[in-house]
Amino acid sequence: MKNIKMVLATISMVLLSGCADDKPSDVLTAEKVQPYAEQSLVKGLELTDFKRDNGWVDTESPNRYKVQYVFNYRLTKPLPEIALQGAQDFMAEYDASQKKNSGLIGGLNALNESMQLSITANEWIRNQGDQFAKRRDDFLSKCQPCVVYWNQSGSEQDVSARRYAFVMAWSNLERLGFKDEAKTGAKVPRTAWAAFIKTEKGWKAAS
Structure with missing residues (x-):
């Protein structure tokens, strides 16, 4: 009888241990x-x-x-400010990459990066059709530093790259699920x- 109790106790401990470790x-x-x-x-x-x-x-x-x-x-913080921060960080990395690339191979890499940036940004803009211009103005109007960033002067290539970077950061926030009107x-x-x-x-x- 005593041996039976010991066996049952052992079985119970094993079962309890198994249940505790089933996940x-x-x-x-x-x-x-x-x-x-x-x-x-x-x-x-x-x-x-x-x-x-x-x-x-x-x-x-x-x-x-x-x-x-x-x-x-x-x-x-406000959504446009987050988009601006993302654009600025991207441009800092982009500029560093452009300076690093030298020679024929480096030049081709830089050109490829620039083309990929413009293609991706333009696709997002194009998909919105005629609504993009109004949407852009409404979004920028909520953030004065964003307006300054968008309208900052420079070479055609620099202005385009800067705006494309902003669009990429903005579209990423949209992809994550944030609407333009989202508040802090x-x-x-x-x-x-x-x-x-x-x-x-x-x-x-x-x-």
Whole structure:
């Protein structure tokens, strides 16, 4: 009788241990998922309300478990100012890249960067048709430094590059879910996930 009780106790401990370890911990999952959640952050945005939302066993691999987090991106200052900051940062990198490129290969790389910038920006502008000009003026009017930046004089190439950089930063904010009328403190919901595998030594992030 005593041996039976010991066996039952052992089985109970194993079962309880298995239940407690049937999915990866919050500490492990948060550490892995948060960098993914932060990937699209730019200056002027902050990540808030980061929490575990759901998890499920991978139907194609029973030892693989996926965990999803929900969170928000929040504006810490007016949207046009964030677009301006993004444009200025981009231009600083762009100018440094242009100066670094020298010789035939460097010149071709610089030309390629310039063309790619103009193609991407012009596509976003073109997709809006006749509405873009009014939308641009409305957006700029909310930020006097943005107006100064847009109208700053220079060579045709410099002016175009500067404006294209602003358009790229603005379109990125739109892609993230922010509307032009969004105010400081506005949030957009987002999700991120990562996969984990169960090993003899416990759960670990899948490569």
